[in-house]
Amino acid sequence: MSTRQQRQAEIIANIAAAAYSKPVLSNGFLFEQDVRDNFYYASYLFAAAVDSQIAFDGDRQEAKAKAEQIMFQLLEIQDQHPESSTYGHWPLNLRPTPQEAAKNTLPVELMGSLMVYFAQRYEEHLSSPLKAALEQAITHIYHSNFYRKPLSNYGHHEAKYTAAKLILGQRFADEELLQDGIDSLRATYGRVTKHGMSEYGGLPWFWHWVQAFTCAWELIEEAAIKRELSQMLDYLWNVRATYYLGGAWVGPHSRIWPHDMPKDTNVLHDYVQFGDFKLPTEMPRTEYAGFLAYDAPEASLRTALHRITPIEIRRQIPRQIGTETHRDDVVHSYVYMTESFAMGGMWERIREFDNEQHRWDVAFPIGTFGDGVNHAYFFHPDQAQPEGDLRHQSEYTEVLFHRNVVMASYDIPEHAPSYIKGCLPLGEWVEEPNALFGLCGTVYMAVFIQQAFKREVLADRCFVTSQGYRNGVVVECIDKADADRLGIQSFSQFVNLMRTKQPSFGNEIAYESLYHHRLLLSSDPNQEISAVIDDEMIDFSSYTVA
Incomplete structure (x- = not known):
């Protein structure tokens, strides 16, 4: 294994151990709060069960059976009725019961593409019933058309739609959809490289960009499309490297969750990519960091890992770039970085989504x-x-x-x-x-x-x-x-x-x-x-x- 693969194997082993020891609820799931966690933890448990290179102390057959059963439970609560307004969707939380919980548009956005990845990567290890159930769920996702939306805000939702267009267009030989995905990818790349990302420092939004496009990069077979996905991923990792300090994300954030501030704990992708801090025991957003990985450009790695001379980073950021009339409506971010600390923030206050803008701070490396x-x-x-x-x-x-x-x-x-x-x-x-x-x-x-x-x-x-x-x-x-x-x-x-x-x-x-x-x-x-x-x-x- 490469060093990066070793770090991924460490993540898989840790999450699989947690999934193996966690008791199954009476409803057949591990989690009720967020349906996606069931998919993530079951994926990690399955991976550890079938890969002898992953350290695992439990019974692998028992672990595989548990992972498959959770997957079955998850797939059964997808809305598979074509006439339904929530066709292809899952509930987000599972209360009062998984069957009664209201369907939500969020889970399928990222989880749908990751299901394709899981089904393809572990195809030879899946039981025939689970393989068939996954294929059926993915087919319903494709026919749901949730991703067939025009670009308007160039944010994380549309990044996931774009990746889904590429992935599903290839899987179902839908040339029109695949071309829509290519056009959306080009338009998104052109807009963010020209104007910047309006979702500055927004976690977990940024990692949804990274996961969606890395998932597409892993699955897409056509070399020309893969090169364009590499361009996008190089851009994203350059953004991350610019504001990286030993696992910390420095500077202002358009959105923060309790696991982003005042302590960086949403760090699994950073750990896989950079590896210059200890893997934390607390992993609030496991998602697919143990599976998906793209090697950042050498220049980005140097930027992130070799900060010796203090620098000032001055950036203008679009408030919202959905239309041409907003092109010049920008705000201004300032960060001063040394190898020991960073400080700065956003000059302008904006009432961001859920009023979660984080205006300024001093940041130190994790640990x-x-x-x-x-x-x-x-x-x-x-x-x-x-x-x-x-x-x-x-x-x-x-x-x-x-x-x-x-x-x-x-x-x-x-x-x-x-x-x-x-x-x-x-x-x-x-x-x-x-x-x-x-x-x-x-x-x-x-x-x-x-x-x-x-x-x-x-x-x-x-x-x-x-x-x-x-x-x-x-x-x-x-x-x-x-x-x-x-x-x-x-x-x-x-x-x-x-x-x-x-x-x-x-x-x-x-x-x-x-x-x-x-x-x-x-x-x-x-x-x-x-x-x-x-x-x-x-x-x-x-x-x-x-």
Whole structure:
């Protein structure tokens, strides 16, 4: 096996072991919350059962039988009635019972293509009844036509439709459908390379792009189509490499789930591709990382794995590129990256899908703090939130990014929650009335907060709250090597120096960085917001698509 294949085998072995030991529910499934997890876990269990190169401690015959039975249960609840409005679909969750659960358009989008892959890869190992049941389900998927939709938003749904067109067009010798898939692939590639991806940093959306097109690349036989899929996958892995830091996804996100922030745990595809961190025991989105793989270009691997010189990444991103009239409607992302940390975010606030935009943070490589979180950030909550929820940010924030400094101001109206939340990694922290100074791995971090705050040390993070309708935060980071070059030779010396650098808070926030850059963030509600660096206004002309 290659190193990549060894990492995939490790994933398969771990998930198969979990599937083998997990008891089957009374309804015949392993999971009720998301039907797709049953397919994924059964696939991994089946793979371990039939492949002697996969480490597996259980009875392989018993494991294969269990995997096949779960597959049968899954295939039986597909809507196979051509006259139905949900023809070809599955329920998403299985309550109150799998048979009564409402059908949903989401499962088949990715799972349908992966079923084709599974049926083809393991054809010689499948029992005759399961092979027939899979073929029947795939035929219903093909005839359902769920994927026959024109491109409009160039997002993850359409990426999956495009892959399905290619895969099903080839499998059923449907030349018209195959050509539609080719045309959709070309149009998507042209649009994202010219304008960028509107779903910036959106997990798991990004991985659905990768899985859909990798699945098509694995299955498609025609060399010319395969080359065009390689172009798309090279582009996607270049995007990933650009924002990669030891398994972390740095910079702003158009969407975050609890497994994306404040700790990166949706990392299986990163582990297979880059392998520069330990495979975590927690795997919240297994999907098909153990099966599908595409070798990223050498240039992308170098970008991801050899960060020595600090860089600034300035990008313009389309808000929505479904029509030509929105072509110039862009937002601007800024990231400063070193080999030890990265920081930055999105200058503009957008109410993204489910209000899950993640505006800014400081990111560290996975494992920097053991099992603790690897992101630090503050935000004003959009509404009253459950305890521990660190998502759903309001619009009452203005930001300034410059190299190793992030500044944020919060002017909160009286009808909104009167506090900001913060998350900091575990480390050695010195707490003062309006500041926190931390040694986080090999990085010194200073956090200045305009109002009084409360810090609670939890098992995997520090949770911070600060009350007040007007608030502000300034964060500056520097790693030990750069600090030493500035004459800062210890954490205590860093703390003593930063005590003298308290920002000026008011209608504007003024701060001078360790590198003597003068930063000014004006947030007077009666004036236009302005961000000034060394007496110069922010200029977005240097922000590019790539």
